Amino acid sequence: MTKNSNPEWTGFEHLKEDKLFPADLKYSIKNYPKNNLILRQGDLCDALYILMSGSVKTEMITENGNLLGIEIINAPRPLAPAFLFSGNNRFPVDVTTLEDVEILKIPKKEVVRLMTTQPDFMQQFLTHNANRTQFLTNRLQLLSIKTIKGKIAHFLLEQTNEHGSTFTLNRNQTELADFFGVARPSLARSLSEMIQDGIIRIDKKEYTVLNKKKLRDFLV
């Protein structure tokens, strides 16, 4: 198994390492090749899926057929665990593999058992779901900003708050446009205007904020 690198979800590994994992736990492991649509928006979600190795991307298809990119998930992490307990337990997104992946599948009943017998597991589950909710709330906030420059500003300020004023973006412009839910040329236009105005600088994938004050003005 990949060494855990994601502080969000350490519970499962922890259980295994400490031999707290029940010997009679029912589960299955599946492998999928690269670039494969493995879970579809609307699919029944009656088991906990944990991405053990590799990476996937999730994307939501809006009813008008557009893509609204959501996020890239690296192992180890569970996939949409919250929906396991929702009323109509269906997947909210499409899940596509980015590399070869290994996925652990634990039936819902077994998850319930784990939850009640392993406090550590439960804590991790709760924290993870809480963070997911927060992620969605952030996403909601970003989408609710109506202007493209506003979205850019929000995004850049978020990225640079902790890492100084320069950071490396691991998305291309098309993906960023999808993330914002706008058209690619529109995003490019806004970006180049902001460069022209000396607010930001872009060198390949390296983004630099030159004027945080002006950036914040787009959020007024």
Next chain:
Amino acid sequence: MTKNSNPEWTGFEHLKEDKLFPADLKYSIKNYPKNNLILRQGDLCDALYILMSGSVKTEMITENGNLLGIEIINAPRPLAPAFLFSGNNRFPVDVTTLEDVEILKIPKKEVVRLMTTQPDFMQQFLTHNANRTQFLTNRLQLLSIKTIKGKIAHFLLEQTNEHGSTFTLNRNQTELADFFGVARPSLARSLSEMIQDGIIRIDKKEYTVLNKKKLRDFLV
């Protein structure tokens, strides 16, 4: 206590009625008058707040200062319980009372204790949070539809799927516009065009879908 009318959250009441509620549980009860901002977006969230009676509305203020109406909450229901366990545990929304309300506050530590000792409570907590996540996902989907008529179509189809082709809307046009995240006159324009085209009919607060097929065309 108000008789439970919300199937989403019955756990707490259940505990009380069955005397499964620990006698030494630490909690406090607070009362607030009508039209009061009681929890602010960004406030620290270190306890579980349960709305015991009355109703509140939650709304998110985007960084550009616009309101993005979220929802109206009727007792009994917890307020943003997911955030209790999130990384930076802060409230994602403003909470304003719509009537006099009574709020039960249980410290996080006590919630953890309840969770591990009361399987019923835990199940309710999980299900509730799952449904919240689903709600947010729906909201995200609505916001990601770019055209106003698309949003209207999505909304109307959702409302009429279960209740026939007529339903009563308990929001005015301004609130609906906020819900969609668009300007009020723009919404009015789109609505009147759809009326003109014989797709819908509006009589005061009564909305009727006359042509579901044409409505679906807006989602292509």
Next chain:
DNA sequence: TTGTGAGTGTAACAATTGTTACACTTTAAA
């Protein structure tokens, strides 16, 4: 009854974004 405010309909115009198209640059594979 009358007046006041909330809610709605609508028009003219401004601003923003989307669409389409194409040239250019960079990347990575052959």
Next chain:
DNA sequence: TTTAAAGTGTAACAATTGTTACACTCACAA
């Protein structure tokens, strides 16, 4: 190194939405 594909910059124009303003209806309280 060459070549194809992916990614980016940008322009003209179309389409949609926002802004502002004002008239009108309706409910309800004085």
